[in-house]
Amino acid sequence: MNKTVLITGASSGIGLNFSHKFAGSGHDVILVARSEEKLMALSQEIMNKYGVKAYVFISDLSKPEASKKLYSQIKEQGIKVDILINNAGFGLFGEFEETELSKELDMIQVNITALTELSKYFGNEMVSRKNGRILNVASTAAFQPGPLMAVYYATKAYVLSFSEALANEWAGQGVKVTALCPGATKTGFSDAAELQSSKLFQSGVMSVEDVVEEGYKQMMTNDKVVIVPGMKNRILTGAIRFMPRKMVTNIVRKVQERV
């Protein structure tokens, strides 16, 4: 049976590709982001191309009341969310004493608080129905501290830890929780994070199509809680576990430094 999939950050990059992937597999989609024009055009394209429903909700998830409002609006329209993709998020590059605090607080609100609230509202309904899936987009950044992107790496460590704990709590209750941990991926992310001058995005960047394909396939077909797309990313995140944390932190700093 067709499911309804809510995707945050559907206007670009990984969320945009997930929207096509789920709609192309016959599911109705709920598209959420701030960019109204992009989402309206995307919903038309999806409905024409795949013959499914594509709802649009404009929401700035950095606003404290936004997640609750989004949940109420979806309930008011009588839409049941079967799958939640908590994908919206962004980073910020730079020395902590120079970065803008307001951007970092917005980041914590989007990457952590909104993701937690939406998991609570929609996840609790899934638990009472004994059916549902949540995919939280973390990052390979979740596995270690990240000098020069200190707040971003810390938000993703939260997403990974939170997702693994929820997956454990809800195992056996019909609700599957997954953390998708991509490495550097070609999307609008590096521009939004002001990362253009960092070494991180100079080589080994994965295509967004490959990340979404692997995330979708593994989420829908197996019980893995943590998905790291790409062999190179799996080797790196695996190796980190056996290295002293201070050494790993120093290596991340070198990789992140400006070219």
Ligand SMILES: NC(=O)c1ccc[n+]([C@@H]2O[C@H](COP(=O)([O-])OP(=O)(O)OC[C@H]3O[C@@H](n4cnc5c(N)ncnc54)[C@H](OP(=O)(O)O)[C@@H]3O)[C@@H](O)[C@H]2O)c1
């Ligand atoms: N690209 C990478 O290298 C990479 C690697 C690991 C993890 N990730 C994670 O993947 C996720 C998606 O990022 P991406 O790479 O696809 O970047 P992207 O192309 O910049 O897309 C980010 C999406 O998040 C939405 N968003 C940002 N701020 C928002 C807000 N305040 N309210 C609502 N929506 C907001 C944006 O929509 P609007 O601007 O229209 O609001 C956009 O749709 C993020 O969680 C990111 O941390 C990315």
